[in-house]
Amino acid sequence: MARIVAGVACSHVPAIGVAMDKGTTGTAYWQPLFQGYEPARRWLAELAPDVAIVVYNDHASAFSLEIIPTFLIGVADRYPIADEGFGPRPVPAVIGHPGLAWHIAESLILDEFDMTIANAMPVDHGLTVPLSVTCGQPAAWPFPVIPLCVNVVQYPPPTGARCFKLGEAIARAVASFDEDLRVVIYGTGGMSHQLQGERAGLINRQFDLAFLDGMTRDPLALTQITHTEYMREAGSEAVELVMWHVMRGALGGEVAEVYRHYHVPASNTAAGLLILENRGAV
Ligand SMILES: [Fe+2]
Numbered sequence: 568m569a570r571i572v573a574g575v576a577c578s579h580v581p582a583i584g585v586a587m588d589k590g591t592t593g594t595a596y597w598q599p600l601f602q603g604y605e606p607a608r609r610w611l612a613e614l615a616p617d618v619a620i621v622v623y624n625d626h627a628s629a630f631s632l633e634i635i636p637t638f639l640i641g642v643a644d645r646y647p648i649a650d651e652g653f654g655p656r657p658v659p660a661v662i663g664h665p666g667l668a669w670h671i672a673e674s675l676i677l678d679e680f681d682m683t684i685a686n687a688m689p690v691d692h693g694l695t696v697p698l699s700v701t702c703g704q705p706a707a708w709p710f711p712v713i714p715l716c717v718n719v720v721q722y723p724p725p726t727g728a729r730c731f732k733l734g735e736a737i738a739r740a741v742a743s744f745d746e747d748l749r750v751v752i753y754g755t756g757g758m759s760h761q762l763q764g765e766r767a768g769l770i771n772r773q774f775d776l777a778f779l780d781g782m783t784r785d786p787l788a789l790t791q792i793t794h795t796e797y798m799r800e801a802g803s804e805a806v807e808l809v810m811w812h813v814m815r816g817a818l819g820g821e822v823a824e825v826y827r828h829y830h831v832p833a834s835n836t837a838a839g840l841l842i843l844e845n846r847g848a849v
Contacts, residue, residue: 569667569741569748570848573614574814574822575607576782576841577697579623579755581651582834584696587704588657600838603828604700607840610826611701612709616751618664619712620671620737622813623693623755624719626651629685635721636683638733640675641690641714642668649689658695658704664711667744671713674740680733690714697755700840710751719756719807727812728790734816741817754814756807758829759800760836769802770837775829778808779841783824786815804836821846 583600586592592601628649630636643663648655675682694714702709715737718724725733734752741750758775761767781789790812797806826842 569744569746569750571738571741571752571817572616572749572845572848573751574818574843574845575697575701575751575753576811576814576839577700577753577755578757578833578836578838578840579693579696580833580836580838581692581696583838584656584692584699587699600830600833603830604840606826607701607828607842608703610842611751614751616710617748618667619710619751619753620715621694621697621712621753621755622715622717622810623697623753624807624810625716626691626693627720628691629688632721635718636716637718637725638680639683639685639716640668640672641685641688642672643685643687646688646690646712646714648695649691651691656692656695658699659707661690661694661698661708661714662711664713666746667741667748668713670744671737671740674743675733675736678736678739680736688714693755697753715813717810717813719809724794724806724809726790726794727792727809730809730812731786731790731816734813734818737813738817738819752814752817754811756810757805758808758837758839759802760804761802762804762835764803766802768835770831771801772831772837774801775837775839779827779829779839782811782815782841783822783843786812815843818843818845819847
């Protein structure tokens with residue numbers, strides 16, 4: 568039986584990927600951020616999961632505003648790296664896990680989550696930056712990845728509560744897969760930031776830290792945060808945090824926080840990293 572053994576929440580700031588790709592992570596600006604990633608990389612290398620499900624949003628790379636899937640799952644063998652305007656990031660292509668992905672797609676749809684299915688798509692920084700943050704710069708990613716996209720680009724995104732329920736359904740799907748796989752699930756995006764308008768540059772450290780605490784202690788309360796509240800308290804792009812609820816819903820009730828890192832600024836964003844182990848899966 569497959570099981571979800573841990574969850575990783577991770578901001579997916581494009582500039583973090585650029586700093587790694589250009590070799591500037593040791594500068595005074597970036598060093599404090601990247602230093603905080605080292606324990607997470609050691610933890611993940613030791614965990615050595617068999618598969619990762621990465622919940623992220625596409626930033627008009629694979630899909631334009633002509634087609635906006637609310638929830639999408641990738642079932643391909645392989646995902647090329649998207650060209651986001653400066654050429655594809657120089658990172659390995661992402662290898663998929665079609666067997667588990669199709670099983671999850673079937674299970675979710677029969678469980679009344681109407682997923683869009685992607686047989687082919689490029690993946691952008693939303694997926695590759697969290698992999699870079701937690702895996703460093705390997706010649707090949709250390710595990711296959713199932714991409715799971717959530718729309719947070721075009722109003723209306725799904726609610727945090729709906730995302731949490733999707734996570735619970737993903738856990739049921741994984742648990743019914745007849746192969747002994749240890750799965751890690753990523754929830755990406757956030758934390759507080761706003762990229763445009765009069766409040767561009769907004770950071771709300773208090774909101775972010777309370778959100779990190781709540782992920783472990785009272786995730787259901789966090790699912791009640793409305794889109795308006797995310798935007799008002801933590802900036803328009805903080806609504807990406809709904810994707811963390813997918814990860815948290817997939818872990819179940821018994822979790823232990825094993826690591827966190829919070830740093831401002833990373834580009835114009837507050838960067839958060841949180842690792843939770845699923846004690847119910849041990
Ligand atoms: Fe994003």
